[in-house]
Amino acid sequence: MFDYPSLDPYAVQQAFAERCVAQRSALAALLAEHSQVPAWSTLVAAVEALDRQVQDLFHSLVPLAYEGEQWAVSVDNCYQQLRDWELHKYQSAELYQAYLVIDGAVLEPAQRVLLARILEDFQRNGAALAPLQRQQLQQTDRAIAALEQQFLTNLDNARDAWSLLLDDNARLAGVPEAEQARLAARAQARGDSGWLIELNDTTVETLLCWADERDLREQVYRAQHTLACDLGTDPQLDNGPVLVALLRLRHERAQLLGAEDALALSLRNKDAKGQAEVEAFLTTLLDDNRPRVQADLEALQAEAVRQGLDELQPWDVAYLSRCLNSAEDDQLDARLRQGFPLESALEGLYALYERLFGLTLTPIETAAWQPDVQALQVSEAGVVLGHIYLDAYERPGKAAWPYSYPMRARHVLAQGSASLPLALISCSFERPLAGTSAYLTHLDLCKLFHEFGHAVHQVLAANDQRRLNRIDVATLGADHVEFVGTVLEQWCWSAHTLQQLHRPQAGEPKASLEDLEQWLASKRRWQAVDEARRLRRAWFDVHAHSGSAARQDVRALAVAANQAAGLPETFAHERFAESFDYLVTGYDAGYYCYAWAQAHAIDAFTRFEQAPADEAGMGRELRQEILSQGAVRSMTASFEAFMGRPLSLQAYAARRGTA
Numbered sequence: 001m002f003d004y005p006s007l008d009p010y011a012v013q014q015a016f017a018e019r020c021v022a023q024r025s026a027l028a029a030l031l032a033e034h035s036q037v038p039a040w041s042t043l044v045a046a047v048e049a050l051d052r053q054v055q056d057l058f059h060s061l062v063p064l065a066y067e068g069e070q071w072a073v074s075v076d077n078c079y080q081q082l083r084d085w086e087l088h089k090y091q092s093a094e095l096y097q098a099y100l101v102i103d104g105a106v107l108e109p110a111q112r113v114l115l116a117r118i119l120e121d122f123q124r125n126g127a128a129l130a131p132l133q134r135q136q137l138q139q140t141d142r143a144i145a146a147l148e149q150q151f152l153t154n155l156d157n158a159r160d161a162w163s164l165l166l167d168d169n170a171r172l173a174g175v176p177e178a179e180q181a182r183l184a185a186r187a188q189a190r191g192d193s194g195w196l197i198e199l200n201d202t203t204v205e206t207l208l209c210w211a212d213e214r215d216l217r218e219q220v221y222r223a224q225h226t227l228a229c230d231l232g233t234d235p236q237l238d239n240g241p242v243l244v245a246l247l248r249l250r251h252e253r254a255q256l257l258g259a260e261d262a263l264a265l266s267l268r269n270k271d272a273k274g275q276a277e278v279e280a281f282l283t284t285l286l287d288d289n290r291p292r293v294q295a296d297l298e299a300l301q302a303e304a305v306r307q308g309l310d311e312l313q314p315w316d317v318a319y320l321s322r323c324l325n326s327a328e329d330d331q332l333d334a335r336l337r338q339g340f341p342l343e344s345a346l347e348g349l350y351a352l353y354e355r356l357f358g359l360t361l362t363p364i365e366t367a368a369w370q371p372d373v374q375a376l377q378v379s380e381a382g383v384v385l386g387h388i389y390l391d392a393y394e395r396p397g398k399a400a401w402p403y404s405y406p407m408r409a410r411h412v413l414a415q416g417s418a419s420l421p422l423a424l425i426s427c428s429f430e431r432p433l434a435g436t437s438a439y440l441t442h443l444d445l446c447k448l449f450h451e452f453g454h455a456v457h458q459v460l461a462a463n464d465q466r467r468l469n470r471i472d473v474a475t476l477g478a479d480h481v482e483f484v485g486t487v488l489e490q491w492c493w494s495a496h497t498l499q500q501l502h503r504p505q506a507g508e509p510k511a512s513l514e515d516l517e518q519w520l521a522s523k524r525r526w527q528a529v530d531e532a533r534r535l536r537r538a539w540f541d542v543h544a545h546s547g548s549a550a551r552q553d554v555r556a557l558a559v560a561a562n563q564a565a566g567l568p569e570t571f572a573h574e575r576f577a578e579s580f581d582y583l584v585t586g587y588d589a590g591y592y593c594y595a596w597a598q599a600h601a602i603d604a605f606t607r608f609e610q611a612p613a614d615e616a617g618m619g620r621e622l623r624q625e626i627l628s629q630g631a632v633r634s635m636t637a638s639f640e641a642f643m644g645r646p647l648s649l650q651a652y653a654a655r656r657g658t659a
Helices: 009-034 040-066 069-090 093-103 109-124 131-161 177-189 201-210 214-225 239-256 262-269 275-306 314-323 327-337 342-357 442-460 478-493 495-501 513-524 528-544 548-552 554-564 569-573 592-610 612-627 635-643 650-656
Strands: 164-166 195-197 360-364 374-380 383-393 403-408 422-429
Touching (some): 009 069, 131 239, 164 214, 201 214, 201 314, 239 262, 239 554, 342 360, 342 442, 442 513, 478 592, 612 635
């Protein structure tokens, strides 16, 4: 773990460049000595060691990318150096041929899996292509990377360009006082008086759910759902043309690599057997959800009429859904909204991991990149297994979405000792006001448990081969990665777990199990529209990366996705495609994996629901059959080893009321 405050961006950049140059020389020496009679220990393991030295160093620098312009430039330069090193390696015909020779040798099972992945990486980088095709692939890859960055930059700039300063808090009628105080603090921090509304998720969610003023809800809704599109004020930030160009290049890249389209290429590292299986899965979920959407919209329209509104609009859905809850539900929600401080959520989370896996998570002193970043030591029976950084709060320039990042994977060194894993959890919880705690919504709790699930997965992956322990989309596939995070998120839907997390305000009673069951039931109601929006994105993503006509008119495809999800025409005006950041952050042609992972996770969680007294025993099985396996076997194989059977959608349907 670095002493981050002592690092200098320019010095780091120079040192990293020198390391990458040294790796090239070392690779040349290895090939000169061992390429004619290649073996696992003298070549594969040796090149893996070269990779580990530069990759572990780079991944430890990634948190600094959000620490100002100088660090952003430095980390980006280091990434380019790393990518150049990897391309240099993948362009080596001599190394590729040596690996093919080793592929014919007798190998251990984990070595066989790792070598297959290495050869796949070579092929994805054009090792099997003719020189002209390889050059075209490199140009296409560079163009794709530039467009992905432009998409994100446009989205960030469009979001940052919008704000609304209110000078009359009467417009915030109905909004909880705690949220009003945060909006006032934001205005004050900018040197203004009043209440400052910006487009962060928590603020948007709260206003759409609680603001009595319909015009304010519409204003915030339209701002959120027309980001970076042709309806914005700056045509330079329109992501529509960017997305069209990106989809075209991804298709060309897939065909260069021998795949029918970008979806087929993506499915090579996922469990689904082909496009037909993915489409059938989504069709099942869409068909099951569509009647719920219709029923919910009819109830919401009736409530709109009762309140004197003309026609139900998208900005009314969350607000009217809350209005349809009982007064008792509202009172309960108001009480529990201030019942889950971050500190107690973390205490409960650590206790859960101790019960499930026998782990102890302990805060330790370390010099991180920000004073409020917490470092945790993960141990078992006194033996240190790894470490986790928790960067919990929002700040200017930091990524606005929660994520877990694998900074270092477990690796067994030649001497038999292990290089310990290290993971980062980054959240964007609103920083608490002075003298108060950061209180988490139920959605916040789900995000926290989900990201911690990824980080603990990183710590517990226990293969001897480092690359098979890396918990990221490229190694495991999005379906496998999200499955584990979603399994460990399921405890947020347990009243017993929430009772352990709950910390009542002074003078208030501890939440009862009955209260929490009622609260969770209210969270499950009126969710069909949100589910339809998620499935709409998944449907769009699959078809955007497969059908040629779809790639040429993303607006028409977005409208078709809206229809497939059973949403009314008023929702078709949402320009979700232009702000669909998953398309450029590694989940392209794989967003469906969230639903795939959730279906598997809810099914897996039924084992814990059916035998709560054996939580520790099942936790050991979960660790052994799923988390510790890493990428050594498929998600399906690990899931079926844990469940003793294939996937059933019964629990998923029951959770959503479609069983």
